[in-house]
Amino acid sequence: MLQNILFVYIVAIVRSIARIKKAFLFHTGHFGKNVRKERAVMDRRQQKTRRAIFEAFGSLLERKNFGNITVQEIIDGANVGRSTFYAHFETKEDLLKAMCTDIFQHVFSEDLKKESSHDFSHTDYNFEKEITHILYHLQDNRRNLKGLFSCESGELFMRYFKGYLQEMFLAHIDGTRCQAPAEYVLNMTVCSFAETVRWWIAEEKEYTPEKITACFMEFINGTKAGKIVS
Numbered sequence: 001m002l003q004n005i006l007f008v009y010i011v012a013i014v015r016s017i018a019r020i021k022k023a024f025l026f027h028t029g030h031f032g033k034n035v036r037k038e039r040a041v042m043d044r045r046q047q048k049t050r051r052a053i054f055e056a057f058g059s060l061l062e063r064k065n066f067g068n069i070t071v072q073e074i075i076d077g078a079n080v081g082r083s084t085f086y087a088h089f090e091t092k093e094d095l096l097k098a099m100c101t102d103i104f105q106h107v108f109s110e111d112l113k114k115e116s117s118h119d120f121s122h123t124d125y126n127f128e129k130e131i132t133h134i135l136y137h138l139q140d141n142r143r144n145l146k147g148l149f150s151c152e153s154g155e156l157f158m159r160y161f162k163g164y165l166q167e168m169f170l171a172h173i174d175g176t177r178c179q180a181p182a183e184y185v186l187n188m189t190v191c192s193f194a195e196t197v198r199w200w201i202a203e204e205k206e207y208t209p210e211k212i213t214a215c216f217m218e219f220i221n222g223t224k225a226g227k228i229v230s
Contacts, residue, residue, distance in 0.1 A: 046088075049078075049080055049084060049088065050088060050102075052078040052079065052080060053074060053075075053078045053080065053085065053088065053089070053095065054099050054102065054144065055077075055078070055144075056073075056074050056075075056076075056077030056078035057069070057074050057077075057078075057092075057095055057096075057099060057144075057147075058099070058143055058144035058147045058148075059077060059143075059147070060073055060074065060077060060147070061144075061147025061148060062143075062146060062147040066092075066096065069092060070092075071085060071092055074092065074095070096156065097156075097160075099144065099148075100148070100156070100157055100160045100161075101160075103137075103141050103144065103145070104160060104161070104164050106137055106141075107134050107137040107138060107141070107164075108134065108164050108168065127172045128213055128217060130168070131193070131213045131216065131217075132209045132210055132213045135197070135200075135209035135212055135213060136209045138197060138201065139209060142201055145157075145201045146201055146202060146204075149198055149201055149202040154198070158194055158198065161194055161197070162190050162191070162194050165190045165193060165194060166186060166190050169186060169189055169190055169193075170186060173185055173186055173189060189220060192216070192219070192220065193216060196212065196215075196216055200212055
C-alpha cells in the first residue's frame with residue numbers, strides 16, 4: 001500500500017516538473033525553437049528517404065519496363081521499409097508522377113541561384129538563357145530522365161513536360177508574324193523542343209546545353225511558322 005502511494009506521488013512530481021519545464025521553454029522561446037529544430041530534422045530525413053526512393057526507381061527504369069517493376073524492388077534498392085514507402089506514395093504510379101513533378105519543379109524554377117553546373121544569376125535573362133537554364137537542369141537529372149524515356153513511362157513524362165513547356169513558351173512566341181495560327185506555332189515549338197530533349201537525353205548525345213539551345217533557336221527562327229521573341 002505504501003509503495004503504491006509513493007509511486008503515485010513520484011509520478012505526480014515528475015509530471016509537475018515536466019509541465020514547469022515546458023512552460024519555462026515556451027515563455028523563453030526555446031520551446032518553439034526545439035519544435036522547429038525537430039521538424040527540420042524530420043523534413044531532412046523525409047527528403048533523404050524520398051531521394052533514395054527516386055534514385056532506386058530511376059535505376060530500375062534504366063533496366064526494366066515500368067509495368068514489370070515491383071514495389072519490393074524499389075524498397076530493396078532504396079533500403080527502406082514497405083511502410084516507409086507507402087507513407088510517401090500510395091502506388092508506383094504515384095511515385096512516377098511525383099518524380100516527374102519533382103524534376104519539373106526544379107527544372108522550371110525561376111530561382112536563378114548559382115548551382116554546381118551553371119550560374120545564370122548574374123546574366124540578362126532572356127528566352128535563350130531560359131532554355132539553356134532548363135537544359136542544364138535536365139542534364140543534371142540525366143540518369144532519372146534516361147530511365148523515364150526508355151520505357152512506356154516516357155509518354156507520360158512527355159505529356160507532363162509539354163504541359164510545362166506550353167506555359168513557358170506562350171509568353172515568348174510571336175505568332176502574329178506569320179499566317180499560321182498562334183496555337184499551331186505554340187504546339188509545333190513545344191513538340192520540337194520536347195523531342196529535342198528526348199533525343200539529347202535518351203541517345204546520350206554529347207552536346208552542351210548551349211549547343212542544343214543554339215541549334216533549336218536556329219531551327220525555330222529559320223522556319224516559316226514564326227519567330228521566337230527573346
